[in-house]
Amino acid sequence: MRKHKGVSYAKWGYIFILPFFVVYILFTLVPQLTTFYNAFFENYRSGLKQIGPNFVGLDNFVKLFTPDKSGNIGMLKYFGNTVILWVLGAVPQIVIALLLAVFFTSYRLNIKGQRFFKTVIYMPNLIMASAFSMLFFTLFSPVGPVNQVLLSSGLTEKAIDFLGIRISVRLLISLMNFLMWFGNTTILLMAGIQGIDQCMFEAAEIDGASSLQTFFRVTLPLLAPILVYTVITAMIGGLQMFDVPQVLTNGKGTPDRTSFTMVMYLNNYLGTSKNYGMAGAISVVLFIVSASLSLVVYRMLSKPYKN
Amino acid sequence: MKKILSLVLAVMLVFGIASAALAEEETAKVLKIYAWNDEFKGFFEKYYTVPEGFTVEWIITPSDNGGYQDKLDTDLLNGEQVDMFLAEADYIQKYADSDYTQDITAMGVTDFSNAYEYTVKAASDANGVVKGVSFQCCPSALIYRRSIAKEVLGTDDPAEVQAALDSWEKFEAVADEAKAKGYYMTASFAETYRVFSNNCTSAWVDEENNLQFDAQIEAWIAQTEKFIANEETLTAGIWDQEKNDQMFADGKTMCFFGPAWYFNFCMGNAQDPEKGCSGDWAICQGPAAHFWGGTWLMAPTGTQYADVVADIMNTFINNEEVCTALVAKEAQFSNNKAVNEKFAADPEYGSAFLGGQNDVAVFAGMTDGIKWENHTIYDQLLNEGLQTYMMEYFKGAVDKDTALANFYKHVNEKYPDIVTP
């Protein structure tokens, strides 16, 4: 496709990607493979004593998918939680971000105070997740300001324990994720729109296209690669959701583990006992799930625009 | 772009040289002490003179998310130089009962005659070999509101209040009376947890590593169920703001539990000049002797300067001057019986917050009853885990079986070698 007569530039390809691969293999791939490899071993610490590694075949995977006494499979439950938390946060995040990006880049609307808005919507992302959770924790505690307002206005008679109710915990986590990440996504998309050749918009305008037509016929197709990126990374980020629910629920995924995500599960095994065996098994499952989902999304979204 | 890149690289280079220079200085004798905060460092710098030719390097790692133990374990297991490290009661057994700490009597710390027995037992391994000392003793008292006690019991005199609350039956009966007068007995579902758990007669796991519930733990669950059903306690956690709000003058809670550090430093709301009620408090032993907290100094096998470490340990348990300063200036209850007795007998000594009561005398009278028995390396996460998962049950979010099942899951994830029901 991009062959050039005579001169071969292939070696440049290798040279350009070399640093990335060298660093990745040295610092990340080796520990990752070690963890995957350990999925087939019993390998953990009890206090300061190391147990294993002893080869156990697929035992760790079997354990992962063995139902408990009430017939639930932990892994599936946490996968469900993760997906719910992700959908609640990510769908509004992408939709709003796309809207904002179009607003900001639209000549016709010519938004005033763009600098201000762009700065403000990104600001929540600057706060550490732990500090952000701390704020939400005080806001929604039984004696916090939200309850004070609800009580004094007579909307409720007893303080609501927002962090003890399934739906409110899930909504809070999603709201926090939304607030932390929608500005980020907006900027990504905005940079994508800015990259689109200006002539395209001018041509559309001359042809008398309406804003909606311009958006669907010009912006969206040209933005497709970036949008694919946004959806896929939002999905991966969602499946790897960890810090917000971890800090907000103190690592417990309260109530009844309904806000317990897959990576929190993984982290529980890695935290105290350095349980490489189980952590490895979870990582393998997590990897297979994310990779297949991403592949599907990538194929689905990339195809229509590649002609 | 290139300019920025080269600038950053240049700065990194300078920085690298600077840190290399830092490394140069380390040819002097450096004593490495591991801790999770500055508390002991403060006492150490005030009251201990480091021998000539030594410098101390403090390796301070915050305990957030188990960070301190992660760091310490990694360094111990990798054979890094660790000369002394600090440990808390909840996880001390993990280190005391391991090959990574050593016998301090062999290093020259031999006189424990003035130290409280439980503090010595806590730092010993299964065979009774002592591997560390504590510079403080933390007997924990029942802290009550004088005005509420007067209304409920007709007296605020510590001896009479103690007589009315010296067993769990009496405690629960008084809770009913308090309720009738419009007061809560406690402000947290976990307020009495330590009073029970310190007096367990069996460990969290048996010889085959099966998880077991001691009668004391069962008793805590039963009592809390009852208190919540009767609305005799609030359902807040022990550090929650909802509980702290009860310490204001308009609070409706009669009893709190805690050692010297608790009422001196964690009851800020009670000491608030406007909304607080300083002086309206007093302490007594309560239904059962127990302790809360405390920091131990441990001697790792890798220490390079055993004699200095031994000297530090001796100073903080046997040096009268230092122990006196800890009581008089730092609001500590020292780990030296003779020194504490001196304050206990002093009629002039008293705490304004407690309405002039001599708290050292109360604590000194409690220490004999404190036990250190049946501890395991798993205690920290089992105690914390049980409380957090039972909280969901107490708050009504899940039923008891679900709460316990979630607790077992937590145990299985944290400690694969424990067998749960």
Place this chain on the structure above:
Amino acid sequence: MKNAENTKGRIMLFASRFVVYTILIFLSVLCLFSFYMMIINASRSNAELQGGFTPWFSTHLWDNLQNAWNDASINIPRGMLNSFLIAAACAVLTTYFSALTAYGVHVYDFKLKKFAFYFIMAVMMIPPQVSAVGFIQLCYQFKLTNNYIPLIVPSIAAPVVFFYMKQYLESVLPMEIVEAARIDGSNEFSTFNRIVLPIMKPAIAVQMIFAFVSSWNNYFIPALLLDKADLKTVPIMIAQLRSADYSKFDMGKVYMFIFLAILPVLVVYIILSKSIIRGATAGAVKG
């Protein structure tokens, strides 16, 4: 006739502007509210913070600032400098090398091209927690503790940033530019540096911001690798304040430091976000 159409267009424009501004203001209020709370909290003493939340400013802003600044266990300017060096280095390395890698995969044809792309896409799926424990062990083995190398160098290989750069190139880089440069006799490396990088400016600015922020707020790995007081970064120091012992515990100081820690990133953001502007490509293509 034309006039009526014009009026209609104007009304439409006015209506849509009204909706847009309403949405923007609502979102801004949501975002600013958390900041407002933070500043309020930074202005309150520990006793006031324990006593519950109030929506008004208190009088301890200056006290908290002084207390935080003078706290003996931490050195705020040093921490900020350390964090800044690490974050800036990460931001530069990660964007430069990701762009380079993406360019390599996007422009050239070579045998392992497909493999390289799918490999990076695949490793992007692995959560960072998977490699954390092994990474720490690795650093101990190679004596890389108390060293910034393990905090900076791995940022060269950031799959997510690579993916963004690759997608960006796909939407903005016409091959004609590269070919034109070749005809002009430009060497491949300098084509990338002089022609492609400027085209990618918006993408680089965006990813620089993200990389800077995430490095600035990174706690877990640095906390395990840095134990020398002089090398510690801002999040470690904040955690240290939060785990201070009961006699020194002061939430006012903590909120103050959290607030101070946001300011430098905010400045970096404002500077870099200027580069996310229209027209970078347009000029290049026309030229």
